[in-house]
Amino acid sequence: MSNLRFTEQALSTWMRGNGQDSDIVISTRVRVARNLQHIPFPLLATNDQSEEVLERLSGVLKDQEQLKELGPFHTIRLDEIEELDKRVLVEKHLISPNLANESRNGAVMLNEDESVSIMINEEDHLRIQCLYPGFQIREAWDRATTLDDMFESQVDYAFDDKRGYLTSCPTNVGTGLRASVMMHLPALVMTQQISRILSAVSQVGLTVRGIYGEGSEAVGNLFQISNQITLGQTESEIIDNLHSVALQIIEHEKNARERLLSESKLRITDRVMRSYGILSYAQVMDSKEAAQRLSDVRLGVDLGILDGPPSSVMNELNVMTQPGFLQKRYGETLNQNERDVYRARLIRETFSRGHE
Template identity: 50%
Template sequence: MGIKKTVNSARSGWMGAGAPEGDIVVSSRIRIARNLHGYSFPHLLDREKAEQVIHAVQLALENGELVKQAGILEMNRMAELSPVERQILVEKHLISPNLLEEHEKKAVALRDDELVSIMVNEEDHLRIQCLLPGLQLEKAWEMADKIDDGLEKTLDYAFSSKYGYLTACPTNAGTGLRASVMLHLPGLVLVDQIRGVLASISKLGFTVRGLYGEGTEALGNLFQLSNQVTLGHSEEEIISSLNSITGQLLAREREARKALLQQRREQLADRVGRSYGTLMHAHMMSSEEAMRRISDVRLGVDLQMITGIAPEQLTELMVMTRPAYLLKQAQGDLSPAQRDNMRANIIRSKLNQR
């Protein structure tokens, strides 16, 4: 559908309805890191060499039969996009914040439905990403693996018989696979168990990050859980382990929600109701408050305290209320007060679309 339509729409394919474990797992992501033999890692590339990498990937996309079967992937140079448009791609989770740095040397290829993106010259020459709604790690891996195989028929990957695929960061060497799930965990936050649970997970070789990955905060009770190390583990082992840990987290979150309903039902109903009322009637709303209120309402929807609102509607709102998307819709600068007013107006309009 083209990059311009992508940056003008908050909706994305990974926000689909009826996904497995969709009441807690917002999305599943598989990311494969690859580098081209004979080229320095991206942080050492000059503009000319970086352009050669982009051109090589573009040719592989155009000529690879397996890649074509996986869907149309359009190459877009980051320098051709405005700062706001680049930030919207981050807000939609289609690229990482890293791709914004030294953007003149970087590019992204997107599939029409936005389920697949390939970042070029991020930390590695290629970051192949597949993002699906709910808990679908195996399916995401199958899609990403097919594209990787197609590209490898044309591109000469940097590979060692001893260390596997070579990457800029040693923790990604081996399979180059990073699997992650985005989880909505308000129950564990409200019963004050989240810190203990996350500390236990880190001891098992997994890491928990915020909404937009490394170095970001967990807005709206959203957490990204992923594997820490790829070397010495097969893709199947990594995905199986993450599925297992995710299953345990799902059980803990559901126990927390059950306890809230049994022991603090009126307080929970009051919290959900107040947030719903605020979203429906407020005329000023900060970004942080919007994420917090949307999280409360989503919990209310999942617990059937609120009806008539689809969870994917709320996921879309989380993108629609972010700063860059608001600036794009306004087609100009906004003062903080104007931004808060526009955010509240968008929320009210969206929630009234029943």
């Protein structure tokens, strides 16, 4: 089976599952960054050196008995696929924009359900990414640690006794660990509490980004909360801090949703129904409006206002309505106006099929 099947389906299999507090936490991600000893970091590596890194790392997970539950891994070289397929992999959060656009001999290793994405020759030689549905930060960390140990048993990492793991970017030096939760926080936005909450988050060593990480905009009331500090804390301390803060944000969002229902039920119901109606019948829809109205519908379903599409359908639409996937689905290059028409059509078709 072709590896391009990973770009044919919008929804990764792991996203069909449910985790703790999945009505608020869409997904959990843990990523560790590593580099090989005695080989220049990717930015300075020659073509031969980056090719050596690819060959050494891509062979590590073959025939590993401990990985049977994850299924076989498939290696996709980025220089062997079309630009559109790279864009779809970015939209599915399986690779970073940096790997898609700037890497030399870059590749990604994906397991069957796409819950593990291992990037090679990105900003660092190796980036292990583990994804879980809902709020499962400790589970994601356990899996990332297992994979990290397997690689470390086969290759020598660049490591300093004082600084820890050495990385291309100083902000990753130390543990090399980035843990994050993707949170849907519409009630905190509607009740105008979000600025206060996110300001408090920044005071405890965490940062807030958009759905595609650093430099991206938070759209559709989706916020990525992750650790900012990798040096001076242990992995356990980083995970525990994010876990504790995320639980508090979840509680604030739940309280805000209860407040909306008790104090503004008619208005929130009207907002949800308007968005559902527009999504069901609109002929043109830009990406920002689609994200916002899909957020309204998701909230309406979670609050019991609307017997609407399940979360798996909403997750799928969040990917399917992105520019790359739209063009992949309809098999043609689309300008912005054409994408807006096709996006509206795709949403109408999905809603008309009912709540499958």
